[in-house]
Amino acid sequence: xxxxxxxxxxxxxxxxxxxxxxxxxxxxxxxxxxxxxxxxxxxxxxxxxxxxxxxxxxxxxxxxxxxxxxxxxxxxxxxxxxxxxxxxxxxxxxxxxxxxxxxxxxxxxxxxxxxxxxxxxxxxxxxxxxxxxxxxxxxxxxxxxxxxxxxxxxxxxxxxxxxxxxxxxxxxxxxxxxxxxxxxxxxxxxxxxxxxxxxxxxxxxxxxxxxxxxxxxxxxxxxxxxxxxxxxxxxxxxxxxxxxxxxxxxxxxxxxxxxxxxxxxxxxxxxxxxxxxxxxxxxxxxxxxxxxxxxxxxxxxxxxxxxxxxxxxxxxxxxxxxxxxxxxxxxxxxxxxxxxxxxxxxxxxxxxxxxxxxxxxxxxxxxxxxxxxxxxxxxxxxxxxxxxxxxxxxxxxxxxxxxxxxxxxxxxxxxxxxxxxxxxxxxxxxxxxxxxxxxxxxxxxxxxxxxxxxxxxxxxxxxxxxxxxxxxxxxxxxxxxxxxxxx
Numbered sequence: 001x002x003x004x005x006x007x008x009x010x011x012x013x014x015x016x017x018x019x020x021x022x023x024x025x026x027x028x029x030x031x032x033x034x035x036x037x038x039x040x041x042x043x044x045x046x047x048x049x050x051x052x053x054x055x056x057x058x059x060x061x062x063x064x065x066x067x068x069x070x071x072x073x074x075x076x077x078x079x080x081x082x083x084x085x086x087x088x089x090x091x092x093x094x095x096x097x098x099x100x101x102x103x104x105x106x107x108x109x110x111x112x113x114x115x116x117x118x119x120x121x122x123x124x125x126x127x128x129x130x131x132x133x134x135x136x137x138x139x140x141x142x143x144x145x146x147x148x149x150x151x152x153x154x155x156x157x158x159x160x161x162x163x164x165x166x167x168x169x170x171x172x173x174x175x176x177x178x179x180x181x182x183x184x185x186x187x188x189x190x191x192x193x194x195x196x197x198x199x200x201x202x203x204x205x206x207x208x209x210x211x212x213x214x215x216x217x218x219x220x221x222x223x224x225x226x227x228x229x230x231x232x233x234x235x236x237x238x239x240x241x242x243x244x245x246x247x248x249x250x251x252x253x254x255x256x257x258x259x260x261x262x263x264x265x266x267x268x269x270x271x272x273x274x275x276x277x278x279x280x281x282x283x284x285x286x287x288x289x290x291x292x293x294x295x296x297x298x299x300x301x302x303x304x305x306x307x308x309x310x311x312x313x314x315x316x317x318x319x320x321x322x323x324x325x326x327x328x329x330x331x332x333x334x335x336x337x338x339x340x341x342x343x344x345x346x347x348x349x350x351x352x353x354x355x356x357x358x359x360x361x362x363x364x365x366x367x368x369x370x371x372x373x374x375x376x377x378x379x380x381x382x383x384x385x386x387x388x389x390x391x392x393x394x395x396x397x398x399x400x401x402x403x404x405x406x407x408x409x410x411x412x413x414x415x416x417x418x419x420x421x422x423x424x425x426x427x428x429x430x431x432x433x434x435x436x437x438x439x440x441x442x443x444x445x446x447x448x449x450x451x452x453x454x455x456x457x458x459x460x461x462x463x464x465x466x467x468x469x470x471x472x473x474x475x476x477x478x479x480x481x482x483x484x485x486x487x
Contacts (some may be wrong), residue, residue, distance in 0.1 A: 089245040
């Protein structure tokens with residue numbers, strides 16, 4: 001029997017997860033081989049499908065476990081955009097995590113949940129129906145909590161509790177919205193327009209609000225963002241996974257699905273839903289940046305930066321105009337590359353120099369040049385300097401604001417850029433222009449930590465500098481807009 005491609009893509013993460021849980025702690029080579037093998041196979045499958053999907057092909061696998069419930073996996077251009085990010089960054093994070101943890105305890109548990117988390121993210125990307133999306137969205141919650149609490153010390157356990165405290169009510173809101181919606185419309189299939197028939201406009205608005213609450217917690221939209229900075233008690237590979245690959249991106253991707261596949265652009269306009277969502281995203285962009293200014297821990301500052309940056313995606317999607325949509329979709333990839341670079345660097349500073357706080361960065365640039373150069377590239381990208389990826393995103397979002405009749409978006413982007421510079425440039429000044437503290441002795445004799453960081457940083461530079469290339473994230477986002485996303 002031939003295994004359908006969507007199922008095979010999902011199994012590349014599920015099988016390593018299932019096997020790894022039962023491996024003894026000492027089985028380092030087998031555990032690492034399973035994790036790396038699954039990641040490499042997933043990348044290979046995506047590359048094999050790339051040109052066919054670009055040409056308009058799609059792949060489906062479905063199951064109806066009960067009347068009215070449809071489990072549907074579908075690979076199309078949008079799914080491939082998100083799953084490509086997941087696959088590539090999973091591979092880099094796996095290499096980094098293997099070097100980061102070495103032979104520390106509880107690694108079978110860690111890498112089991114790590115692979116399960118990526119499997120859930122893959123399922124979210126491939127979900128072809130709202131019910132399927134919900135199943136994998138909740139699996140992501142359950143598989144992420146053990147990673148956040150992995151150290152099992154007081155801060156980690158408190159962070160895990162805080163994560164669930166935010167997640168559970170938002171999951172309830174999401175389930176409520178799905179039951180309410182599908183009881184009136186039947187199964188919601190992303191590839192087909194939703195028939196809201198019997199639902200009154202106010203009921204549709206209420207369902208939309210519940211869906212955004214359900215997705216907004218993982219997307220760290222204000223005021224549902226408080227769990228994310230607390231989760232920085234987790235190890236650096238988990239932080240990278242949360243911010244660049246899995247949780248916050250799953251939330252943002254969920255918002256994309258709600259806006260464009262559940263409601264659609266025309267209905268969003270008819271119900272007047274775009275402007276409130278854009279306003280909420282703008283508040284999140286500015287609030288996250290303001291809070292980042294006051295953080296003295298490196299990872300906490302990066303966490304609030306994520307709160308701000310992920311809402312660029314939400315802003316672009318909510319504006320509905322073609323340029324804004326393209327900018328939001330491209331930023332899904334751009335932010336992932338830049339932010340994983342920064343968290344990889346933060347982990348190296350911690351592991352190789354014992355530096356967790358901003359004050360400890362003084363003079364580390366010349367002592368740790370590879371890491372500090374990568375950190376500088378990631379930070380400049382977040383600010384939006386050309387030719388980094390962040391510059392491309394902001395240009396398209398600004399043009400999208402003008403195109404959509406929302407020139408105030410330019411003020412939001414300008415204020416955000418100034419705030420980005422205010423909380424990142426002092427870190428770069430400390431790295432390269434301050435005298436080093438004599439008690440801080442950093443080194444980079446850890447190639448398996450540094451190499452993934454360099455690759456991610458070069459990726460963040462490359463997708464910006466080569467944005468006009470036919471295989472860039474920007475080109476893929478443009479393809480999506482031209483094919484199915486324009487009004």
